Each structure stands twice: as structure tokens, then as C-alpha cells.
Amino acid sequence: MNFKKILIIYKKELLDLFRDRRTVITSLVLPIVLYPLLMIGFSSMMSRQEMKLEQQQMLIYLNDNILDETSIRIESELQNIENLQIMPKIDFYDETPLYELLKDKSIQAVVDLKDSLSSTGYQVLIAKIIYDETSERSSKTYRKISDKLFEIENELVGERLQEIKINEEILTAIELKKENIAPPAQMLGFALGKFLPYLLIILTISSAAVVSSDLVAGEKERKTLETILVSAARRNELVIGKYLTIITITIITVLLNLFSMYLSFHHIFSQYQTDAGGLQLPIGNFALILVLMIPLVTLFSALLLSISTYSRNIKEAQSYQMPVLFGGIMLSMVSFLPGFELSFGFALIPIVNFSLLIRNIMLGSFELSHLFIVVSSTIILDIIAIYISIRLFNCESVLFRTAEEKSLKFWGKDKKNVFTPQFGFLFFIVMLLALFYIGGKWQTENLINGLIRTELLIILLPTILILRISKSDIKKTLRLNQTNPLNFILIILLAFPILVLVGLLMQMINIIFPIPESYMESFNNLIQDITIWKSLFVIALLPGICEEVFFRGYIINVFRKQGIWKSIIITAVLFGIFHLDPFRMVPVTLLGIWMGYLLFKTNSILIPIFAHFANNSLALLIGRFADKMPYFEKILKDGEFPFWWGIPAILIFVFLLKIFAKINDKSCFNALELE
């Protein structure tokens, strides 16, 4: 490789890109104008909001049932509160109209004064404040009134003590002093820390995306790629020159982003200096973030360069980049979420790790060990990604992909064919949305009822309808075939080692990504609350039938052309996604593979249905009756298996699997492959 030539390519690409309006706008102009605009908008909104709150008139109703010296004193003191007015007295029979007034926000609070006597003979005045916590104005009124009442109370108590000649100080056993340990800069860092990673990562990826799509897919589109391929430059020189170009532009984007961010914050806070107490952002943090962004930038550049190399034109490249952009946006959003802290596990997930790390840096508290893991894991991914993009660039079938006549028809050739991957995906996504929106709503209203309705109406019914519409032979499609009765016994036996293995897997996942406890509890509560028969029905039988009919009955057939194992695995991954639970995604996908294997091995959907049922009920029953089994109680109660159980579990599983394979010897696997 010739470094001089790389430099020539690099220089030319930069020159070319800087003459491109699209690059200049997304990479250079946008970051420079975005932050000042954001800041100006933000600060003017804030000050407007504050002024509005300050100047807002507060109207209250005072219901004085006492009308003695003290209560009149209270009334006049309340009237002294700035911007506060007391409504003229009206005769009410009861308080209902007052509540109405509060609700429609025509008044902000009602103060009700009553009289009572304490056992000591002194008067105790009861002041009830009725207000609306959800209204900012009403809450503020409440605070002002209660502060004032405290003040009056202190004065009154002081007067009483003086009467009996006791020093007022005797009342102060504890003197409360508040000091908020979050210094203003940290408070700001907290707010910024949440937003900054998100913005930074998105602008980085989108800048890299624009540039990289231009560099290879763009050259294909403009028919210039071949001219450089036939030149005396080597492929590796070309790809590295282009790669460096993407990195350079993207780093410039990051730099401009950070710099512009820094300047605009600085500007705003120096304006606020007097009342904000000298808020400043250490420039050191920005510098550290800039350095840290380099591995992420290089990773994304390599990834997007690969996509661009694979694509035939810019439009295609952009459509392939979409998922990367969306994924990046989703993952970088974790910094918004409360409760997500950078841990060993999270430090290994790209983007999530940067998002959390940058947040921690902004908060001024990060661990060097985390920083080290984040950077080194990204560098490893980086090397892989760069290697792949260089390989792709050297691969002629990728570089010269021919146009394929792709028809985006969901209905295959004949109109009623629902067994195309496109239609299958579409159907799956509709189901997923229905599950999320409708099923979720049903389940929050009433969990058990909602689960039953979800399984039957969202999962089973549409699947059956689709199969009916397609006029396919339902019995044949679903593989509703008889099977060896021995299989049922084997499935029950197999459920035990599977339970242990899945449990162990969950434990390992839990070590890397601790599962929130509240999450486990809600699941346990679900099992505890209802009768055993009902829970077996809801958690084992229904899902067994409905989900298997959907996945192993319909979805798996959609991918049959892809080959047996591919169809099993794709279906299993969709099955995993369908459970809408990141923590159980992996085990559920593995179970999905198991179900798919059972289906094709026995050529009967009854077996996966039964296995689904058996696995779920076993887990349920053990959770239920753990306390009745003295030896296992401790182990099972906490759902923790000793790790050595894994070995016998695997042995038993393999042993049973061998028997299973033997029984179903005339497996339809081979026959299916030829189908």
C-alpha cells in the first residue's frame, strides 16, 4: 500500500465533498446554527415562563368560620402576599361550588379556617388548604399560603411563650439547614448529560451517513467508480482513502457540534451570571468527549461505508442506512431513561455505552474502568467493521451487483398467496403493533382478562382468518397431523432439563444485565393471585395454542423457501421479538428454535403446542409449589439454580433428544429439504 496515494485520494474526496451543498449543510452549517438557536429559544422560553409565573395573579377563597382576632390577622397577612387576592365572600350551603371553581381554575386555592380547643385550653386554629397539585399556579399558591401560615404560627407561639415567660429558643431542638449538594453546574450537567449524548450521536451518524453514501454508492450512481478501479490505485488504497475522508468529515462535525454547544452554553450562562451563580461547563469535559467519540466515529464510518459499498446507488444506500440511524437513535436514548447506569454489561453494547458514558462525564462522575471497557470494546468492533468494509470493497460480486427486478408486491404471483416473506413480515408487524397498543391496554385494564383476549383475539383469530382468506388447506398448512404418543411423554421429560437450562441462561443474563427487581415482582404477583387452574389456562395452554399456531403454523411457512433451518431461526427471532421483553429475548428465541425443530421433526404442530404448554406449566407449577418441597425450596424460591446443575441438565437433554430423534426417525427433515 502506498500512503502517498491514499493521501491523494483523501484530498480529492475532501475537495469534492466540500463542494457538495448537502455535506456542507448537514456536517458544517447545521451544528453551528443549531445550538445557538436551541439556546436562544430555550432561554427565552424559560424566562418567559418564569415571568409569567411571577406575575400571575392568585385568587383564593377564604372561608373564615371563626372571625376572631387571630383569624382576622391571618386574613390581613394573606392579603399582603404579593399578587394574591381574596375573593369576596359568598354564602354557600356546602363546598361543592368551591370545588367547581378550583377545577375550572377560576380560583387557585380555598382556605378554610376552623376553631378547636386543645386539651391545654389554648386555641388551635385549623387551616385547611384545598388546592390542585396538578396545576402549577395552584401549587404555587398553596406554597405561598402555607409559608405564610407557618410564619404566623411561629409568631403566635412566640407570643404565647412570652406570656408564660419561657424563652422561645427552647422550641428549637433541631435546627434544620438545607444545602443542596448538587452544585448548579452539576444540575445543569445532569440535564445536559441526558440530552447531549443523544444529539451528538444522531448528528454524528447522520453526517457519516450523508458522506459515506456519496463516496461509494454515489460513485456507482455517477458511473465514476469503474474509472478509479481501472486506475493504478489499489483497492485498499481507495477504500482507506475514502474511509479516512468519512472519519475526517464526521470528526469535524463532532468537533463543531461540541464547540458550538460549548460556546452557546457559555454565552447563555454568562448572561445569567448574576442570578444563576456563575454556571460554567468545564471545557475539559468537552475535550474528553471529543476524544472518546473517535472510536465511535470510526466504527460508524466503517459500518456505513460497508453499506454504501453494497448499495447500487445513493437512494438504496440511504434506505439501508435507515435502520442503522433508527437503531442509533433508539440506543442513544437510554441516557434519557432513569435507572440505567453504566455497568459492565452496558459498557459492551455499542452506542448505549457511549450514551451512558457521555452522560456520566457531563455529571462529572465516571469510572475509568468503564471508560476503558467502552473504548476497548468499541475498538475491537471497529477493527472487525473496518476489515469487513475492506473485504467488501474487494469483493466483485458486491461492487458489481446487478440490478434485480424486485417487485414489492405483498401478494406473490397469485393474488391470494399469503406465504411470501414480504406479506409475512407485514403481518407480523401489524400483529406486533396490535399486541403493543391494544393488548397492552387490555392487560393494564385487567391482566388476566387482557391476556386471554390478547391470545385469542390478537394472535389466534387473525392467523386463522389469514389462512382462511388464502384458501389454503388449513390442516395441511398447520401440520395438524397425528403423532407418536410417546412423543408427549418425551416432551414432558424434556421440559425439566430445558427449564434448568433456560433458568441458568436467565441467571447469566442477569449477571451481565441486572434485571430490575420491580420487573420480577410483577411477574410473580401475576402467578400468585389466581387459582392454579386459571393460571395454567392463561399462562400455559392459551399461549401454547395461539402462539404456536401463529409462529409455527403460519410464520414458519412464509420462510420455507429459505431452507429449513433458516425458516426455523427467522421464525424464532420474530418469536423472541414478539414477547416485547429485552431481558427474555435470547431465551425465548432459543425456545422458538426448539419449537421449530420439534415441528419439522415430528411434522405435527401438536408437539410444539404441547411442548410450549409443558414448559410454561412446569415453570408455573414449580414457582407455585416450591415451598412444599423442602429441599428445593431455597433454590426454587429465588429462581436460582446452582450452576453445576447445567451439566446433568445438558446430559439428560442430549440423552432424551437422542431417543426423540430415534422415535421420529423417518423425519420429514430430509423430505422437506427436497420439497
Place this chain on the structure above:
Amino acid sequence: MIEVKNLTKVFIQKNGEELYAVNNLSFTAERGEIVVLLGVNGAGKTTAMRMLSTVLQPFSGTASVEGFDIISNPQQVRSNLGFLSGDTGLYARLTAREVITYFGHLYDVEPSNIKIRIQEISNLLDMDDFLDKKVDFLSTGMRQKVSIARSIIHDPPVMIFDEPTAGLDILTAKNIVDFIHRCKNDGKCVLFSTHIMREAERIADKIVMIHEGKVLAEGTWQEFKQETGLNDLDDIFIHFVNRIKDEEIVNEF
């Protein structure tokens, strides 16, 4: 010179079937000679030329350019080659001079020589007026000249033209044809592909007819006419296509 020996290229198609885009192709092209690859669309002309320019790897067989093997010495092959095809583009945001200079660098031409070469070529092709204009603003004819300049900046002994006149008007096409003759006079070895019989007749010293990747016939028009007894170019071509089909049928039995 170019020597092609049993060059074969197989593409795996979408339906999994193999496609012999170039099948056992052999021919030679000497210095000062214009050899025309003649074949209909999809005959395998571009694929063959791409293998010669080392953009694609052959499935089997090989070829050499100026004595350098395309498989073991692709770098030298490309250095000795100028490649121009009808549908190549240019960098629209660069000026003509920038484009040509860039390719000069890529072809390892000395920076001081690049300037001199650009001036020479510019005089030759009458490009002075638009050398410093952005390609975006140039007419098709001007762009074609920039493309030519780009492909000969390193003064290669071998030139490959893949249907360079496709889609051009007569005047622009004539520029190219003139240029090809000039290459020949300069003693360069020229390989030219086209699907237009008349064009082949006009400029070829030797014609290699290919169809479905295979050589149909090799020689001059005169030889073809004598061999077939036919006078019309199209008829001759069809004659050869039918002959190879008959042979295939015989071979199957």
C-alpha cells in the same frame, strides 16, 4: 499488446444457475493494431474488458497486457492501460483540470509531467476553453473529451474502449473515432468493442466476433466475406451465429 488465453468468466445468477458470460475467449492484439470486439448486447464484451482491466477476476484462463499477467500482476497491467467506456462518468463538482490531474496522480505520473501532459492533450483535443470549468457545466462533447484526457493522462501503450460511442451524436462520436485512429498511428494497441457492424467495419484492423461469451469468428471483413460468400455485414454475423448453434446441437448428440 494484449494476449488473451482461454479467458472464462462465470456469474452465479439469482436463480442459482451459472452463466458463462465469457467462455474460453482467446485472441491477440498487437501494437499499432485496432482490434474490435463485435457482439450483440449481453455477448460478454464488457465482462471480457473488465477482466482485462483487472476489475473482475477471471474464473479460468488468463490474459496479459504488455507482458504483464492480469492475475499475478494487476497493478502493472492497469498502469499500462487506458480504459474508456461509453457510460463512464466524471466528478461533476471538480473542474476538468482537477479531474485529469487526479487521475494523473492515481496513475503515478510525476506532478510536473502532469501539467505538461494536460497542456499537450488540451492542444490535441482543443480543450483550453473549458479546462478550468466545473464538469457540471460542460456539454456532452466536452465531457467526452475530459474522459478521453483522463484515460490517456499516463500515455498508456494499450487502450481499451468499451462501446465509447454509444449514445453520442455523430460529431462527438467522430471525435472519438479520430482519437482512436491517432492512438493507432502513435503505435498503441487498441481494443474496441461495439455492437454496430458498420462501425466495426470502418475502424477495425481485425474483428473478434463474440456471442454468448464464445468467439464466433476472428479475422478481417475481407476474410469473412470470402469465407461465407456473403456481402452484407449483418448477414455475415447471423451466418456465424447460426453456425455455432448448429455445432452445439451436433455436440449434444
